[in-house]
Amino acid sequence: MIRKYNQFVFLENPYIKSSHIILFVFWIYLLQPINAQTRDQKSVYWQLGVGNTYLYDNYLSPLPHTGISVLFSNGNMKPLKWGLPDSAKISFDDVKWFSRCNYSINPVYGQSSTGSTLLYGNIDLRKSILRQIVSDPKYHISTGAFAALSGGGRYSIHNGNNPASLDAMFDLGITVFSDYKFTFWKKSMIVSYQGSMAMVGLAFSPEYAESYYEIFYLSNHKNIIKFTNPINKQHWRQQLSLNIPISGRKSSFRVSYWNEGRISLFNNIRTRVLSNHFSVGYISYFSIL
Amino acid sequence: MRVPYDLKRKNYYHMKQTAFLLILIFSFSACHEDVNESTDPQNIFETLWSILDEKYCFFDAKGVDWDQVHDEYAFRVDTCKNSDSLLKVLGEMICILQDGHVNLYTAHDLIRYWKWFEDYDPNFDESLQRSYLGTNYQIASGLKYKIIGGNVGYITYNSFSSAVSDAGLDYIFKYFDNCRGIIIDVRDNSGGDLSNVNKLACRFTEKKFICGYIRHKTGPGHNDFSEPYPIYLEPYEGKRYTKKVVILTNRMCYSATNTFVTVMRQLPNVIIMGDRTGGGGGFPISSMLPNGWSVRFSSCPTYDEKYKLTEEGIEPDSTVYLTKRDIQREVDVIIETAYSLLQKI
Known part of the structure; x- marks a missing residue:
């Protein structure tokens, strides 16, 4: 029997029913929003999410592992004064460039169909620079580039002699950000989307059946750094968020859906980390222009 | 607020570009391969045989024709009625390698080749x-x-x-x-x-x-x-x-x-x-089989x-x-x- 894996494995979780999601969204709506972020403000956000992650690493096991995962994310988005006069009075609509910084931590507890356990953890740091290319009173679209550093590893509790494999990578890629302002039941909200895709970079990978003892203890570092491209490595991240301003505060409540994937094939070692998370968060706004 | 026509055209052009990027991102996020996790004896045998075929390091040094081993044991696996008989057949197969580092681990047994010391005097008390x-x-x-x-x-x-x-x-x-x-x-x-x-x-x-x-x-x-x-x-x-x-x-x-x-x-x-x-x-390194057994090999x-x-x-x-x-x-x-x-x- 060949088991097919839906990348939206979160939706297969029997403990989460659609009625829970509807009730949660309704509860958020009751938070009485009154305003929304404007383009001149720096925003800082914190998010915590739970979801499901699919893990596969044929260096450790021919079996895929899936399990619950946690996502903590912190970052900011701020307008840049690039190309603008160094003047105190700048119209908000003049701002064309933005930067986004983000770091995220993602631990996973994965289990295979046989009950074997695979632990996974990843830290990702990234900075994006975006230029606004579509501007409308209600919506904006920005595109740009990002640089990311990430590191992590998998640990198989059942493997005695080669229990772990490491991830370490540097990515350069493209990113798209858009937001749409709307009013729902007399309340102003913003829905935003950011999608990122790594294009080139560097990644660590042992050779096909090379032991980590040889790499780290005997210091054989030959062929362990790989140049990456969309053929040998695909790394994407998508985040769809709804920002709901909180009454009387320069802040918003955020609910997000994250979809992230890391697929690589180096030296015949195939790895896949596919995750879906629902997160809640808090955003603070600061005027900086 | 009314949006000027030129701006509308420009926005439309840029939105097409953005749509292309989004399609690129979604196209990568939509695909990955299936993995055969069947606990059928034939699949367990094929998984074990393939792991060793691809990663074991002493075939030539020990003069083992692993393809011939496949042909012989695939036929025998077909006759396995339960996990005990499968374990016995797979155990015999891995012992052909005559390597103490090749083991099959199950919850109730450890399949091993120990003739490297069992066939000799201990010279130790x-x-x-x-x-x-x-x-x-x-x-x-x-x-x-x-x-x-x-x-x-x-x-x-x-x-x-x-x-x-x-x-x-x-x-x-x-x-x-x-x-x-x-x-x-x-x-x-x-x-x-x-x-x-x-x-x-x-x-x-x-x-x-x-x-x-x-x-x-x-x-x-x-x-x-x-x-x-x-x-x-x-x-x-x-x-x-x-x-x-x-x-x-x-x-x-x-x-x-x-x-x-x-x-x-x-x-x-x-x-x-x-x-x-x-x-x-x-x-040695380790790996797993679809029925939960572990294998170790050089x-x-x-x-x-x-x-x-x-x-x-x-x-x-x-x-x-x-x-x-x-x-x-x-x-x-x-x-x-x-x-x-x-x-x-």
């Missing part, structure tokens, strides 16, 4: 060893040690899995400073952590030298190997021991212990005494300083056997011979 150690020996870093009569130091090390600390070794070699020499008894030590091999061996050399080589698989082909990578032994910067050392071995010296003997026999002040070691010169061959495989074991400099009659007489002739040798110095 634990109660005899205890009679030499007595009860007033010291223990440091997994090593038991004492000065036996005649100013000869004696160390026994049962497993390289027991951590070796620098402070412990400093003390031991200072303790043996005035001895004529020391006996290191690694009989029945079936291996452990290779880093402990280096920690112990570096105490006996005065210069850095190539003590062996390692290679690893670079692809699934039986001959896809990396270039040999030299392994160096560097002298420890602190307390070292350069007097005569006798290493006692038997067929149970396997894996990391085999590596220890390979390294130590290259030192001018070291004599290997006893029986041939058991071998185990392949660095994947990185190691070589001695002359680029000869160490998988078949190391011949001692001086072959000495412990017979049943010696055990009845309560004399460990291997320890006694080493002791006499050190007395003559």
Whole structure:
């Protein structure tokens, strides 16, 4: 029997029913929003999410592992004064460039169909620079580039002699950000989307059946750094968020859906980390222009 | 607010560009391969056969035609009615490799090839060893040690899995400073952590030298190997021991212990005494099967300083056997011979 894996494995979780999601969204709506972020403000956000992650690493096991995962994310988005006069009075609509910084931590507890356990953890740091290319009173679209550093590893509790494999990578890629302002039941909200895709970079990978003892203890570092491209490595991240301003505060409540994937094939070692998370968060706004 | 027509056109153009990027991102996020997780006996057999086919490192060295093994055992697996009969067939299959590092782990059994020591005399008796150690020996870093009569130091090390600390070794070699020499008894030590091999061996050399080589698989082909990578032994910067050392071995010296003997026999002040070691010169790695069984196998061959495989074991400099009659007489002739040798110095 060949088991097919839906990348939206979160939706297969029997403990989460659609009625829970509807009730949660309704509860958020009751938070009485009154305003929304404007383009001149720096925003800082914190998010915590739970979801499901699919893990596969044929260096450790021919079996895929899936399990619950946690996502903590912190970052900011701020307008840049690039190309603008160094003047105190700048119209908000003049701002064309933005930067986004983000770091995220993602631990996973994965289990295979046989009950074997695979632990996974990843830290990702990234900075994006975006230029606004579509501007409308209600919506904006920005595109740009990002640089990311990430590191992590998998640990198989059942493997005695080669229990772990490491991830370490540097990515350069493209990113798209858009937001749409709307009013729902007399309340102003913003829905935003950011999608990122790594294009080139560097990644660590042992050779096909090379032991980590040889790499780290005997210091054989030959062929362990790989140049990456969309053929040998695909790394994407998508985040769809709804920002709901909180009454009387320069802040918003955020609910997000994250979809992230890391697929690589180096030296015949195939790895896949596919995750879906629902997160809640808090955003603070600061005027900086 | 009314949006000017030019701006609308510009926005439309940029939105097309953005849509292209989004399609690119979604197209990658939509695909990944299926994995066959069936617990059908044939799939378990194929998974095990493929793991070994692609990653096991001694097919050519041992002259095993693995494709022929597939043809023979695929037919036999078809007749398996339950997991016990499947385990039996798969166990027979992996034992063709005659490698102590190839094991199949299940919840209720460990399938192994142990003929590398089972077919030979043990040349070791634990109660005899205890009679030499007595009860007033010291223990440091997994090593038991004492000065036996005649100013000869004696160390026994049962497993390289027991951590070796620098402070412990400093003390031991200072303790043996005035001895004529020391006996290191690694009989029945079936291996452990290779880093402990280096920690112990570096105490006996005065210069850095190539003590062996390692290679690893670079692809699934039986001959896809990396270039040999030299392994160096560097002298420890602190307390070292350069007097005569006798290493006692038997067929149970396997894996990391085999590596220890390979390294130590290259030192001018070291004599290997006893029986041939058991071998185990392949660095093992583990994997899993779809029914929850685990498999371990050799994947990185190691070589001695002359680029000869160490998988078949190391011949001692001086072959000495412990017979049943010696055990009845309560004399460990291997320890006694080493002791006499050190007395003559």
